[in-house]
Structures are given as C-alpha cells and as structure tokens.
Amino acid sequence: MGKSLNKKTVYSVLALVLAGISAYHGVYRMESLQFIGALVEDAIVKKDNGLLVLASFELVIVDTLWLMPGILSGFLLVDLWRKYLLRQWWVNYLLVVPWVLAIHYILAVQKASYSLVGMLVIVLLSILAVIEMGELRENFGPVVLVAFGLTMAVNWLNVVPLVSSVPISRGDLDVGIKLGASFLDGEGVLNLVGLFFSLFFFFTSIISTLLVSVYLRRISLMEENRVKEIQLQELEMQARQARVLQEMHTLVHDLKTPLMTIRGLNSLVEMSANSEKTKEYCQRIDGAVDKVNAMISEILYDEVRKDITPADLIQYVRAHVLVKKMGQEVVFDIAADLPKLKINVIRMSRVLINLIENAFAATTGVKNAKIIIKVYKEGDWVIFEIIDNGRGIAKEDLEKVWSWGYSTKGNSSGLGLAFVKQIVENHQGKVALERIPEGGTKVTVKLKGVSPDEDSGN
Numbered sequence: 001m002g003k004s005l006n007k008k009t010v011y012s013v014l015a016l017v018l019a020g021i022s023a024y025h026g027v028y029r030m031e032s033l034q035f036i037g038a039l040v041e042d043a044i045v046k047k048d049n050g051l052l053v054l055a056s057f058e059l060v061i062v063d064t065l066w067l068m069p070g071i072l073s074g075f076l077l078v079d080l081w082r083k084y085l086l087r088q089w090w091v092n093y094l095l096v097v098p099w100v101l102a103i104h105y106i107l108a109v110q111k112a113s114y115s116l117v118g119m120l121v122i123v124l125l126s127i128l129a130v131i132e133m134g135e136l137r138e139n140f141g142p143v144v145l146v147a148f149g150l151t152m153a154v155n156w157l158n159v160v161p162l163v164s165s166v167p168i169s170r171g172d173l174d175v176g177i178k179l180g181a182s183f184l185d186g187e188g189v190l191n192l193v194g195l196f197f198s199l200f201f202f203f204t205s206i207i208s209t210l211l212v213s214v215y216l217r218r219i220s221l222m223e224e225n226r227v228k229e230i231q232l233q234e235l236e237m238q239a240r241q242a243r244v245l246q247e248m249h250t251l252v253h254d255l256k257t258p259l260m261t262i263r264g265l266n267s268l269v270e271m272s273a274n275s276e277k278t279k280e281y282c283q284r285i286d287g288a289v290d291k292v293n294a295m296i297s298e299i300l301y302d303e304v305r306k307d308i309t310p311a312d313l314i315q316y317v318r319a320h321v322l323v324k325k326m327g328q329e330v331v332f333d334i335a336a337d338l339p340k341l342k343i344n345v346i347r348m349s350r351v352l353i354n355l356i357e358n359a360f361a362a363t364t365g366v367k368n369a370k371i372i373i374k375v376y377k378e379g380d381w382v383i384f385e386i387i388d389n390g391r392g393i394a395k396e397d398l399e400k401v402w403s404w405g406y407s408t409k410g411n412s413s414g415l416g417l418a419f420v421k422q423i424v425e426n427h428q429g430k431v432a433l434e435r436i437p438e439g440g441t442k443v444t445v446k447l448k449g450v451s452p453d454e455d456s457g458n
Contacts, residue, residue, distance in 0.1 A: 036062070040176050049186035053193050056159040056177055060197075063158070064151045071147060142212045149205030153198045160194035161187040234403075255296055263289050295346055306345050307450060310338045310375050310382055313345065317352045321360070328360060328369040335376040339449030343427055348447075351420045355386045355443050358417075362390030362441060381446045389440040398433060420445075 036058050043051035157163055158174045161181055181190040263286065270282035294306075311334055318332075341348075356373065363369035366389065374385040393401065401417045417433075424431040430446040 037173060037176070040173070040180050044180050044183060047184055049181070049184055049189050052177060052180050052184065052186055053190065056156075056190065056194065059159065059173055059177065060152060060155040063155045064148065067151050067155075068144075068148060071151070072144065075143070075147075142208065146205045146209050146212075149201045149208065153200075153202035153205065156194045156198035156201065160191055160198065162191045162195070253296070256293070259289055259292060259296075304344055305342045307340045307342055308345055309340050310334065310384075313341065313343075313349060313352070314373070314375060316345070317349050317356065320349070321353050321356050328363050328371050331370065331372045333372065333374040333376075338375065338377055338382055339451065341382060341447055342450050343447065344423075347423050348427065351423050351445065352384065352386075354417075354420055355445070358443075359386050359388040359390065359441070362392070363388050364390075366390050377449065378446075380449055380451075382449045384445040384447070385442060387436070387440065387442045389436070389438070392435055392439055392441050393433070395435065398435065401433065 036055050039051055039055040039058070043049070043055060159177050161178045164178055177190070178187075181187045266282050266285045266289070270279055270286075273279050273282065314332065314334060356371070359371045363371060368389070370389050372385070372387040374383070374387070376383050402421045403418060421431055424445055424447070427447060429448065430444075432444045434442050434444075436442055
C-alpha cells in the first residue's frame with residue numbers, strides 16, 4: 001500500500017510539473033517566438049517562400065512542445081485518481097477537457113492564448129486513441145507518441161491558408177505566416193507542405209493506435225490462453241488426484257474384508273483353544289486387527305482424529321524413514337512437556353515422512369549433509385521444523401512448490417508438497433517453506449496443541 005501510494009504521489013507531482021511547464025512556456029512563449037517572427041519578416045523582405053516554410057516548421061515544433069505537457073498532465077491525473085471518479089474508466093478521460101479549459105483560461109489571461117477549438121480537437125482525438133489502446137497507465141509510452149502525432153497534425157493545419165476559416169488557431173504568428181504566404185504568392189506551397197505533414201502525422205497516429213491496439217489485444221489473448229492452460233492443468237491434476245484417492249480408498253477399503261475373516265477365524269480358534277498361551281496369542285491378534293482397522297479408518301476418513309503426543313508421532317515417523325538414511329547426519333531436538341495433538345495420525349505422519357524424505361533427497365551427495373528435526377512449543381502451537389543443508393529451492397519456485405503437479409524433480413508426480421499443504425490446512429494448521437541463505441531449506445509445520453481439559457484420552 002505504501003509503495004503504491006508513493007508511486008501515485010510521484011506521478012501526481014509529475015503531472016503538476018508538466019502542467020506548470022505548459023503554463024510557463026505558454027506565458028513566455030512570445031520570447032521563444034521572436035526568432036520565428038524575425039524569420040517571417042526576413043522571408044517577406046527577401047521574398048523567399050523557403051524561409052516561410054522553415055518558419056512554419058519551427059512554429060509547429062514550438063507549439064507542440066508547449067501543448068504536450070498540459071495535455072499529458074490532464075491524462076495522467078485522471079488516470080491516477082480514476083478509482084475515486086466514475087466507474088467507467090474511459091469516461092473519466094472526458095475530465096481532461098475541463099482541465100485543458102482551465103489551462104486555456106490561464107493562458108488567455110496572460111495573452112498567450114491558443115485556439116480553444118484546436119486544443120479540444122487534440123484532446124478529444126487523444127481520448128479516442130486512449131480508449132482504443134486501453135488504460136493509460138499500462139500504455140503511457142504509446143499514448144505519448146500518439147498524442148504528439150495528433151498535436152503535430154493539428155498544429156500543421158494552423159499554418160495552412162486553405163483552412164484559415166476554421167478556428168483552429170488564432171495566434172498572431174500563425175496569421176502572420178499566412179499573410180506572408182499570400183503576399184509572396186506562396187499559399188500553394190504552404191498548403192501543400194502543411195497538408196502533407198498534417199495528414200502524415202494524423203494517419204501515422206491512427207495507424208500507430210491501431211497497431212498498438214492489435215498488439216495489446218494479442219497479448220491479452222495470449223495471457224487469457226495461458227491462464228486457461230494453467231486452469232486446465234490444475235483441473236487435470238485435481239482429476240488425477242481424485243482418481244488416485246478413489247483408487248486408494250477402494251484398495252484400503254477392500255482390506256477390511258480379509259480383516260473380518262481373520263477376526264472371525266481368530267475368534268473360533270480362541271473359543272476352541274485349551275491352552276492359555278494360545279488364548280493370549282488370539283487376544284494379541286484381535287488387538288492387532290483393531291489397530292489395523294483404526295489405521296484404515298484414518299486413511300479413509302480425514303475427519304478421524306486421535307490424541308497423540310508429539311514424541312510418539314516422531315517415534316512412529318522415525319520407524320518408517322530412518323531405514324532409508326544414506327550417510328546424512330540426522331539430529332532430533334524434541335522439547336519436553338509438549339501438549340498432545342488431536343490429529344489423523346496416519347495422514348500427519350505421512351506429512352512428516354514426506355518432508356523428511358525430501359530432506360534426504362536434497363542432501364544426497366552433499367558433503368557434510370545434515371538434517372535437523374526440531375519440535376517445540378510456541379504459545380498454543382506445536383512447531384515441527386525440518387531443516388537441511390542440501391541444494392535448496394530456487395527463489396522463484398518457493399510459491400510454485402505447493403501447486404498440484406509441480407515438482408523440481410523430473411521423476412516426481414508433483415503431489416508431495418501439495419498433499420502436505422492440504423493435510424496440514426485440514427487440521428487448521430500452517431505450513432511454510434523458506435530458503436536458508438547459506439544453503440538448504442527449512443520447512444515449518446504448525447499444529448494446535450490440545451489443552452488438558454480437551455484431552456479425550458483416546
């Protein structure tokens with residue numbers, strides 16, 4: 001917000017400076033035109049139409065440089081503050097007209113006036129160009145060039161004797177050039193030169209506007225196609241994820257059938273057993289079936305929650321990942337007196353296993369590879385940190401890694417970190433990944449601890 005406000009302030013000051021330049025140059029423009037006036041007098045004395053055309057060139061340039069800052073300042077101010085104005089952004093540019101009228105009034109008071117009709121023609125043509133090209137802030141450079149061309153086109157008409165009846169200009173020097181051309185019988189030459197350059201700049205501006213408009217539309221279309229491709233990829237990944245989860249659910253659910261068979265047969269064995277040892281074994285089998293049933297329920301249903309201490313969760317994770325250790329130094333730093341967690345143990349253990357396996361992959365082949373797994377309390381949160389000194393993740397990939405299908409490893413499905421984020425957020429937790437400047441990565445998982453009065457004892 002602060003950065004945007006500063007930028008807006010800078011552009012606002014720039015617009016006011018441009019308006020000041022236009023007004024200042026308009027008030028004192030007579031000084032800058034003395035040389036041109038002398039050139040016109042010299043052309044009449046020497047009866048040289050070439051000098052008259054040269055004077056016309058210089059006058060057009062001076063008038064264009066005078067008008068441009070004032071017109072651009074109006075466009076710039078309206079564009080910067082349009083959100084406080086009318087809803088239709090292009091209608092806001094009509095507010096440039098009263099802005100130009102105000103500048104014209106100031107100049108008229110100072111007797112440095114320019115034809116109001118000429119100014120309005122330039123402004124309205126520029127507004128049409130802006131509407132065709134799109135919002136000014138995104139296309140300021142092309143708008144400046146088009147406005148410059150339109151201003152040059154109108155200013156050339158100022159010195160064309162053929163259109164003297166049109167109130168485009170009422171400047172003394174413009175009238176002087178036309179009278180000089182009439183005196184020297186050079187009206188034909190001045191008409192030809194003036195109309196040529198006026199039409200040249202006018203059509204150049206029109207063509208530039210159309211080219212920029214076509215280019216911007218193509219860019220917009222390409223951007224829309226890119227967004228659609230991304231959305232399509234996301235839909236494909238979601239469909240893939242849904243299919244994988246459905247297949248997994250079906251397979252896991254099918255495990256319940258043989259478990260029920262095992263439980264039934266185990267009950268028959270227990271009833272017919274004469275040995276206490278055999279009955280004890282049957283009870284153990286029954287307990288194991290209960291545990292497997294509970295695990296299946298946790299896999300199938302995300303909402304299944306169980307109370308577990310962070311230490312027990314880490315112990316469960318260690319049993320599954322440390323067998324894959326490949327020379328890395330692994331350090332566990334688990335704080336004491338941590339609150340219990342109410343989580344889906346199977347899914348959350350998969351989260352930690354996934355993150356630790358990523359750390360192993362990142363540190364494979366790295367000299368003095370080290371992985372630190374920290375667990376500590378911070379307020380009501382239990383914090384899990386997996387830190388490695390591996391190859392790390394590129395800065396531009398930090399946000400992408402959470403997307404379904406994205407992977408920095410070519411042989412990966414790209415479901416890992418997206419799965420991690422989904423499971424943690426389903427537990428009302430938070431997960432973050434950051435680069436370590438010295439090299440490596442730190443992943444932080446935050447889960448709400450269970451207060452003693454919430455402890456169900458399950």
